[in-house]
Amino acid sequence: MQSTHDETRKVELVIGKILRVGVITSAIVILIGMALYFMNGAGYPTIVKNGQSMIDFPKRFSDIFAGIIAGKSYAVIMLGVFLLILTPVLRVVVSIYAFYKEHDNLYVIITTIVLIILMIAMFLGYRS
Template identity: 55%
Template sequence: MQNRERDQMHEETKYVELLIGRIMRIGVIAAVVVLLIGLVLMLFQGGNYATGSQPHRFGTIFTGLLHGQADAVMMVGLFLLILTPVLRVVVSIYAFMVEHDRLYVWITTVVLVILAVAMVIGYFG
């Protein structure tokens, strides 16, 4: 019975590793596509991304998206790029839970909390 459980856990681990790889690829590709759309919009709108007037709050980014502003689209692309490794950390917590590796569940959870705190400080700071 233990061999069957070990094989099942191995299959689950393999699935999670493939899922993590897929998440990373999709996240990076989505971010690049959104950034390229923002770049094309900027070229057509004649904007200058180096002015420092980009939207930094979710509300202004969302409003800018509704108005088709290039800088808001590019901020969404950057946000996707930042969230991709964060999502990988979340999936890693699940993977370690499946493997019953409590130490790494705790370590990865601490990493996730640090990332969340850093994002909150960056947003409100």
């Protein structure tokens, strides 16, 4: 019984580290993007839509990574936002593993459903 408790505690520590590292990493990436913005500007063209000037943000992963390679600030900021969104998704994945190791099948199923819902929402958001 004690080994299960110890393993649960280890998984909780891993989840805590994932959340801390994810938030800190995304904050650092966003701050780097902001510094690039103040030094170089957006790096993306301004478009006029409905009489308003708007910056054409990178929306696809390929655009984001191409923008990062080119040193465009908004692409770096978008990467930071993506990392911030990815952090709780990784927490759900680790939770599925933790529940599996505890042989808690009900919570494995529930958490897997949550992961599927997150993936569908991200896919639908990516498509629009």
